[in-house]
Amino acid sequence: MTGTSVQREVHARLEAVTRVYPGAADQPPVSALGPIDLDLRKGEFFAVVGPSGCGKSTFLEVLAGLQEPTAGTVTFEGKPIRGQVAEGIGVVFQEDASFPWLTVWDNAAFGLRRNGVAADEVRRRVDDALAFMGLKDFARAYPSQLSGGMRQRVCIARTLVLQPRLILLDEPFGALDAQTRLLMGDEVLRLWRRTDATVLLITHALDEAAMLADRIGAMSARPGRFIEIIETGWPRERDSTIVGDAAFGEITGRLWERLRGESMKALGHAGMTAVAAG
């Protein structure tokens, strides 16, 4: 394995971040996240894995500015983020967030038009993004005429045209089959290399995290905290063929070793947790 080209400059920082949800009637508050301390380095590909319900999506939403942290601070490019999405941050969600009433082209152009970008520039950026995402021939199609993977690519294209400097991906391939996920992973890597953006990927798939990321944050069961951050050491020029690399198996195995007990906790298997720990 060779070293990565990631810079050491901090792009986004979370300090002592927690998120507590108020409890429903007669129920205690639910501590969903933290405390979390993390520096995202400029230009790196960071993946977050953890058991179901551990707060991965909450973490992403707090970082994006879609939720306010209960305590702690979040900064992006040195400026604080608190409950409002900062300029330069793009988010792709797990759910199909394409607009069914717009064509693929108009979906991709949505943000640019809202921002009042000149028509020529909109055309240039949208055509470029659709070509990059392999959607050029479907520009006039409606999302309903596309497969799930293609609709997710439409959402990525819509994010891409805005040229975000921090791209947050919330389990974007969760609903796709294994082969499509591998190919989509390749596309995300191409996108990351081309844009030089910092990418944060939330995923429940250990192999996906091991294949895509420079660093992987393994999260504990709720309230989610980073129990280990693993450096993969992959070269920047990489693709899904690294799944055949011996190091890939080592990384995946190490992640599972760290997460097995946490996953059992999340499932409520107290006895099994003791066995796993023992």
Add this chain to the structure above:
Amino acid sequence: MTRVGVIRLVVVAALIGALELACRLGLISHNTIIPPSEMARTLWTLLASGTINGDIERTLGMIALVIALSVVFGFAVGLAIHALPRVREALDPFFATYYAVPIFIFYPVLIAIFGLSIMPIVLIGVATAIVAMIIATLNGLDRIPRVLTKVARVHRLSRIGTAVTLQLPAAAPYLFTGVKLSVSYAFIAVVAAEFILSPAGLGRDIADAYADFNNRRMYALILFLLIIATIVNSALHALDMRWAARRTGGRQ
């Protein structure tokens, strides 16, 4: 024309033909129903004479007014109620049972208040049609995927921007169902109200023709209303199908 469209046309033509035949062969008395061809001929004569133009303008104008008021205010009220969950919780039982109440029982009260003007008819029409639009609006807003709200925030849209560019189009299929229902209710309510007690309008004209045993005129006017209602509903249906095909890729 599609195959389904051809079948539809054949069925309608067959029914009209059967009625024509039954009337011509004396299976149905002329005093009960006149042949459709005579209805059409009489209608043509009435339209050519211009004697019913005033009634047509009045009735269709009131229907258009009722539709406009019901759709605009129904949407606005639906939006407001959706934003106030406690108010909605309080009102939900009324909406659920609204159409179980015969709204027309209030018509005499409205005439007593407003007199024999167009006001009682418009109010009865709006009272009948608006709740369908309110319910459709609430239904549509409930079904907007939550992820769209997040997308709006990522794009840093204002509340109005979110409502206009994302929520409205996302809820449009449900809103359109409300519009279609409001149109149907507006036709029913306005013509029925004219029928009961009104100085003019097509409903009044049909009631007068019925009282005078003037079958030709009565059926001609009924045919006119049927044609107009069918054209309007077919246009709305075609529009609905076109939008649905876009959203579902032809899979429904």
